[in-house]
Amino acid sequence: MSNNLNNSAADNYFSLLGLSINFDVDKTKLTENYHEIQKSIHPDKFANASDLDRRLSVQKAAQINDALETLKNPIKRSIYLLSLYGIELGENDMSVDPAFLMEQMELRENLSEVNNTDDPLEELSNILDDVNARIKQSIGNLSQLFMKLLSDNESDDNAPLLKEAKEQVLKMQFLNRLQEECMNKEEDLADQL
Amino acid sequence: MALLQISEPGQTTAPHQHKLAIGIDLGTTNSLVASLRSGLAETIADENGQHLLPSVVQFQGKNETGYQTEVGYAAQQNASNDPMNTIASVKRYMGRGLDDIKKHSIYDFVIEEDSVVPRIRTVAGNVSAVEVSSEILKALKQRSEEALGGDLTGAVITVPAYFDDAQRQATKDAAKLAGLNVLRLINEPTAAAVAYGLDTGSEGIHVIYDLGGGTFDISILKLTKGIFEVLSTAGDSALGGDDLDHIITDWILDEAEINEPAPSLLRQILDVARQAKETLSEQTSCKLSVDLGEGKYWDSELSQQQFEKLIKPLIRKTLVPCRRALRDAGIENDEVQDVVMVGGSTRVPLVRQMVGEFFSTEPLIELDPDKVVAIGAARQADVLVGNKSDEDMLLLDVTPLSLGLETMGGLAEKVIHRNTTIPVARAQDFTTFKDGQTAMAIHVVQGERELISDCRSLARFELRGIPPMVAGAARIRVTFQIDADGLLSVSAREETSGVESSIQVKPSYGLSDGEIETMLKDSFSYAQDDIDARNLREKQVEASRVIEALNAAMDEDGEKLLSQEEQTQIRQAIDELAEISKGSDQRAIKLKIEAVDKVTAEFAQRRMDASINKALAGQSVDDID
Numbered sequence: 001m002s003n004n005l006n007n008s009a010a011d012n013y014f015s016l017l018g019l020s021i022n023f024d025v026d027k028t029k030l031t032e033n034y035h036e037i038q039k040s041i042h043p044d045k046f047a048n049a050s051d052l053d054r055r056l057s058v059q060k061a062a063q064i065n066d067a068l069e070t071l072k073n074p075i076k077r078s079i080y081l082l083s084l085y086g087i088e089l090g091e092n093d094m095s096v097d098p099a100f101l102m103e104q105m106e107l108r109e110n111l112s113e114v115n116n117t118d119d120p121l122e123e124l125s126n127i128l129d130d131v132n133a134r135i136k137q138s139i140g141n142l143s144q145l146f147m148k149l150l151s152d153n154e155s156d157d158n159a160p161l162l163k164e165a166k167e168q169v170l171k172m173q174f175l176n177r178l179q180e181e182c183m184n185k186e187e188d189l190a191d192q193l
Numbered sequence: 194m195a196l197l198q199i200s201e202p203g204q205t206t207a208p209h210q211h212k213l214a215i216g217i218d219l220g221t222t223n224s225l226v227a228s229l230r231s232g233l234a235e236t237i238a239d240e241n242g243q244h245l246l247p248s249v250v251q252f253q254g255k256n257e258t259g260y261q262t263e264v265g266y267a268a269q270q271n272a273s274n275d276p277m278n279t280i281a282s283v284k285r286y287m288g289r290g291l292d293d294i295k296k297h298s299i300y301d302f303v304i305e306e307d308s309v310v311p312r313i314r315t316v317a318g319n320v321s322a323v324e325v326s327s328e329i330l331k332a333l334k335q336r337s338e339e340a341l342g343g344d345l346t347g348a349v350i351t352v353p354a355y356f357d358d359a360q361r362q363a364t365k366d367a368a369k370l371a372g373l374n375v376l377r378l379i380n381e382p383t384a385a386a387v388a389y390g391l392d393t394g395s396e397g398i399h400v401i402y403d404l405g406g407g408t409f410d411i412s413i414l415k416l417t418k419g420i421f422e423v424l425s426t427a428g429d430s431a432l433g434g435d436d437l438d439h440i441i442t443d444w445i446l447d448e449a450e451i452n453e454p455a456p457s458l459l460r461q462i463l464d465v466a467r468q469a470k471e472t473l474s475e476q477t478s479c480k481l482s483v484d485l486g487e488g489k490y491w492d493s494e495l496s497q498q499q500f501e502k503l504i505k506p507l508i509r510k511t512l513v514p515c516r517r518a519l520r521d522a523g524i525e526n527d528e529v530q531d532v533v534m535v536g537g538s539t540r541v542p543l544v545r546q547m548v549g550e551f552f553s554t555e556p557l558i559e560l561d562p563d564k565v566v567a568i569g570a571a572r573q574a575d576v577l578v579g580n581k582s583d584e585d586m587l588l589l590d591v592t593p594l595s596l597g598l599e600t601m602g603g604l605a606e607k608v609i610h611r612n613t614t615i616p617v618a619r620a621q622d623f624t625t626f627k628d629g630q631t632a633m634a635i636h637v638v639q640g641e642r643e644l645i646s647d648c649r650s651l652a653r654f655e656l657r658g659i660p661p662m663v664a665g666a667a668r669i670r671v672t673f674q675i676d677a678d679g680l681l682s683v684s685a686r687e688e689t690s691g692v693e694s695s696i697q698v699k700p701s702y703g704l705s706d707g708e709i710e711t712m713l714k715d716s717f718s719y720a721q722d723d724i725d726a727r728n729l730r731e732k733q734v735e736a737s738r739v740i741e742a743l744n745a746a747m748d749e750d751g752e753k754l755l756s757q758e759e760q761t762q763i764r765q766a767i768d769e770l771a772e773i774s775k776g777s778d779q780r781a782i783k784l785k786i787e788a789v790d791k792v793t794a795e796f797a798q799r800r801m802d803a804s805i806n807k808a809l810a811g812q813s814v815d816d817i818d
Contacts (some may be wrong), residue, residue, distance in 0.1 A: 018809040035420050036808040039587055041801055043616060043677040047347075047376050047577040050739040052790040052797055058676050060801050062618040069613070183520060190516060 013067035013080060021082060025071055034068045074139050075176060078169045081146060085162055086145035089169065096170050104174055107131065111182060121189055128182045131175055138172045212346040214376065215337045216570025217351055219326065221433060222406030222537065224248050225564060226333040227571035229580070233569045234388070237340045239265075245563060246336075246719040248406075250328045251279040252317035259318045260324075264332040276317045276460040277301060282435055283329075285407045286311070286322035287367075288359030293431075299456045310704055323367045323704055324712060327685040330371035347376035349574040352567050353408040354380035355593045357427035357639050358651050358681050365678070366704055368713055376577040378678040382406070382412035383423055383590055384569030385535040397530040398424075400518075401739050402548050402556070403566075404511065405536035407433040411515050413522040413529075419480035419585040424522035425612045426593050427514035432507070434470070440503050441466035441495070449483060449491040458485070471642060473500045474540045477752060481665065501543045508547050515551060521612045532556045537563050570736070589614055592675050596651075599636035601626060603645045608673045611641065615679060620672040622688075629661040634671060637683055656685040658692045725779075732782040736774035739786055743767050743793060746800060754799045766792045 014021045018033040036063065039045070046057040070076045079089055110127055117123045145165045149158055214392045214421060216234075218225045223245040227236040236244045243266065253261040263271065272279040276299060286294045291302060291311045298486035301314040312319035330350075350373075352364050361378055368375045382401035390399070396416050400466050403410040412427040414421055442462050446454065454462065465481055472479040473495065483491045519526065532548060534556045539545065549556050560568070576586055592615050597607040600623070608621045625633065640648030668688040675681050686693045704712075744767065751760050764791045773785045 016805075029503065033809055035417065035587075037805050038589060039420075039585070040804040042587055042589075044377070044577060044587060048579050050742050050790070051735070051786075052739075052794060053742060056794075056797050056801055057615045058674070060617065060618045060805075061677075062674065064805075065614045065617055099492040175344070175784075187516060189811065 012084065013070050016064065016067050017071060019028070019071070021081070022150060023077065023143050025073075025077065027072075030068070030071060034064065037064050066134065073144065075169065075172050078142055078146075078165070078172070082162070082166060082169065085149075085158075087162060089166065089168060096174070098168055100171055100174075104178065107178060108181075111178070114185065121186070124182060124186055124189065128186070130181070131179050131182060135172065135175045135179065138168060138175060142168050142172070211580055213337075213341050213343050214346050214571070214574035214578040214580070215333075215341075215348045215641055216567050216574045217333055217348055217350045217379070218384075218567035218570060219284065219329065219352075219367075220248055220406055220566075221282050221435060222248055223563065224329050224333060225567035226337050227564070227567040228337060229571055229575040230341075234571045234575075236564050236567050237337050239336055241546070246329065246332060247278060247281075248283065248324050248329055249281045250283070251275060252315040253278070255317040255619075260320075260328070261488055262317075264328055264692070273423050273457055273460045273464065276456045278317075280313060280315075280325045282407055283322050283325040285431065287326065287434070288357070288361070288363035289322070308705075308708060310708070311787065321704065322438070323363050323370060326364070326367035326500050329372035330368055330373060334371055334373055345374070346578045347374040347574065348377055349377050349570045349577065350375060351381045351384050351386075351570050352378050352679075353405070353428065353430055354382050354410040354412050354423075354426040354590075355408065355430045356679075357430070357594055357649055358596075358679070359649070360430065361679050363704075365680070369709065376574055378680075379570060379573055379588065380410070380412065380423070380426065380590055380593075380766070381408075381420060381566045382410045382426065382535065382677075383414070383588055384567075384573065385533060385565045386412070386414050386421055387569035387572050387586070388565045389533050389569075389589070390421060395530065398524060400515075400532045400552060401535055402511075402532055402539065403428075403535040404538040404544060405433050407431070407435045409433055409511050409514070411511075411518045413518050413524055420587050420589065422589045423591045423614075424524065425518045426519070426591055427518040428593070429510070429514060431643075434536070436507055437470050437504050437538065437541070438463055438466045441469055441500070441771065444495075444503060445481065445483065445491075445493075448493060450484075451485075458483075469495055469500070470541065473497045474542060482743060489544065504543065504546075508541075508544055511544075512547070512551050515548075517545055517749075518631065526552060528555065533565075534558050535562050535565055576681070590677075590679070591615060592617065592679060594639045595641055596637065596639050596673055596675075596681060597648070598623070598671060599638060599645045604643060605638050605640070605645050605648050608671070609675065615675045616677050618672060618674040620670050623669045623671060624665050625662065625667045625669075626657065626664055628664050630664065630667070631657065631659045632657045635671060635683070635685055637681070638674075651681070652683070654683070654685075654689065656692065658690075659687045660690045660692075662689075681707070696807050701764070729777060729779040729782075732779045732786075733774050736770055736782050736786055739789060740767055740771055740774075743789070746796070749799055750796075750803065754803065755796060759796070763793055763796065 003135050012021070017030060017037070019025060019030060027101045040066070041056060041057050043057045043061060046054045070080050082089065105180065107130070108125065114120045114127070142165065145161060149161050149165065152158065212229070215226050215228045225236050225244060225246065225767060227234055238244045239246070246265045247269040249265065249268040249272060249456055251263040251271050253263065255261065268279055269690045272281060280300065291304060292313060294302065302311045303314055303319055304311055305319060310321050312321045334345065348368065350364060350368055352361055365375055382403045385401050385403060386399060399414050399416060401412045401414065408430050409432045410426065410427065412426040413424045415424055445462050445466060460485055465483055469479045469481060476497070478494055478496045481493045481495055485491055492548070529552050532554055534545065534548070539562050545556050573588065591612045592609060593611060595607045595611045596609045597605045600606045603664070606621070609619050626772055634653065635656060636653050637651040638648040639651050642648055656669060669685055670688055671683065671685045673681060673683055684693065743763065747763065755763070770785045770789050774782050
């Protein structure tokens with residue numbers, strides 16, 4: 001079975017923002033291109049135009065904003081790249097290896113016990129560092145995987161690589177949620193000071 | 194050498210005529226209006242040289258020509274004598290239900306039959322917050338027309354960044370009632386940034402701390418080459434200088450052992466408290482005196498130290514949103530270049546001190562914190578009407594609160610998250626719960642919490658006519674769109690059958706279109722004839738705008754983007770519209786505009802895409818295929 005990259009769509013988010021399809025994104029160029037496009041199509045440029053132009057400009061600007069948000073964020077970007085290969089992530093997809101899930105449970109347990117330690121903020125910051133390091137590693141892995149996938153687009157059997165990428169994205173989602181919870185907790189603790 | 198242009202007889206001679214546009218800061222305590230004159234944005238003073246207009250309206254009665262009112266200083270002076278008819282801080286009631294506003298209000302609120310909007314009982318009848326605000330806007334409109342000497346093309350009105358959809362809609366309704374053409378609602382901190390950013394030209398990360406009379410906003414912006422990009426915003430739409438006054442008022446009531454004060458006494462003590470706050474912003478102590486009636490007085494003194502002890506918890510409360518805004522923006526304290534102080538309440542030294550400590554930087558106070566918002570709004574207004582003074586300036590703002598839908602179990606499912614750049618459109622799919630379900634109730638909410646009951650209810654509508662299917666088989670796509678004013682519209686569509694339903698979200702506490710129409714009619718400035726004339730005029734203006742824009746577009750891109758046949762078709766449609774808009778049938782004009790829209794939709798789309806390509810072509814782009 002092969003999943004071919006659907007790069008025929010002229011209006012994919014990468015080309016829309018003047019970038020080539022890739023996991024690694026040049027952030028400076030992304031922002032510059034985004035700014036230039038908004039300067040030409042933002043509704044503020046059509047404040048005096050006809051209703052039709054104003055409506056269109058709202059739609060276009062919204063699409064460009066969506067493209068930027070998708071490409072800026074590594075998880076959203078990965079999910080989007082997978083969707084270009086025709087792979088959709090299910091709502092409750094949990095196909096992640098058990099060892100990883102064990103680790104997650106441990107981290108969560110540590111997080112829930114933060115309040116009982118001598119210095120909750122310090123403890124929390126250790127956990128957060130750990131989570132951030134894992135996220136960084138995940139991003140590195142994804143970058144490698146997509147590089148292989150994209151450089152070898154003609155290959156008949158990219159299914160294993162895609163499967164690996166999908167699992168990596170699921171892991172990232174776990175880590176991201178954990179990071180979010182850590183930051184919520186940090187906020188709560190700070191507010192109590 | 195370029196040839197001079199001469200226009201056809203009877204046509205407008207000045208295509209680049211300077212259009213009159215104003216920026217309005219519709220504040221809780223004070224309001225201001227500003228405009229760009231000879232390239233300089235300035236606030237406009239009244240005939241006595243006063244720039245501030247106290248946001249106070251006294252209703253004196255009503256006759257066949259409408260409400261009789263005093264607005265501003267005159268009304269403020271009458272507040273103690275006529276407290277029930279003199280409405281102050283009305284901004285706090287905009288877009289709000291009865292439960293939200295009863296606290297701390299001396300006014301007599303009623304809910305009329307067939308309406309959800311609380312109204313204040315006055316000698317002039319029951320008035321809604323929208324009508325009170327429109328009186329303030331009318332005064333500012335008149336002031337600017339006199340000063341600028343002409344009709345206004347449009348106005349930019351500022352709202353607190355943390356205003357929700359209902360509060361924004363109410364503000365827009367008030368402007369409509371005042372006869373203003375709203376070019377855009379913009380967020381107050383963003384307006385302040387425009388005023389500061391253009392003056393100093395400083396690039397980088399800026400924090401705007403805006404503590405006004407009744408609202409608190411914090412915005413974090415990134416400034417790059419004329420682009421003001423809001424990274425995050427947070428705040429409290431019911432926290433401001435008024436609350437400082439209330440704290441002092443409570444303290445006075447306590448010290449003077451006054452229980453259940455009469456409205457006029459409470460009004461008097463509130464004034465004493467406000468003056469004390471202002472005095473203590475400059476001096477170390479302040480004498481207080483309250484006239485208890487019957488020749489009795491209560492006299493005391495409040496030290497700055499005591500004052501600061503009283504208000505400190507409130508100021509600390511503003512730091513919680515600051516922390517959240519930093520986090521949402523993904524910015525660390527030390528990346529912040531400077532903190533701009535906006536709003537009269539930032540004159541309180543303790544505010545400056547605590548904010549300075551929090552961001553480890555000396556807050557910026559160069560521009561008058563009262564005027565800076567109106568000045569920024571005037572600059573944006575000037576750009577929007579096309580005077581091209583700041584051609585490269587662009588504001589990219591965000592939505593302050595998450596928007597979502599109620600799902601099974603009273604839970605809120607977020608569709609658009611807070612701090613998403615606007616405009617934004619996002620769709621989410623839902624499905625039916627029961628076999629054969631043919632209708633679906635859609636409940637739109639705004640807020641960050643998981644439970645519906647903790648969020649603000651924005652609107653409810655129903656999607657009917659879903660073909661009966663087994664539970665979970667239908668696919669209902671609900672689309673949220675937030676426009677550049679920050680206003681939401683929602684549509685729902687069953688994907689397998691194409692059944693569609695959409696609403697412009699009319700907030701749960703909002704005025705209905707019918708109510709606004711009635712208010713317009715009731716208002717003396719618009720008799721029925723006037724309304725018809727105005728509607729016709731509006732349609733004609735819209736038609737000429739369409740014609741002008743299309744002609745320009747055809748000249749520029751017609752040859753490039755259209756076939757010969759398409760060009761002929763469009764030219765013909767333009768001519769027909771021009772002919773019909775000379776007549777007085779506003780419905781025919783409306784229909785023809787819609788027809789022209791249809792014929793030219795594809796052209797508009799191609800032009801939009803072409804301009805994106807052009808924008809990208811200017812960049813050092815890698816391989817676009």
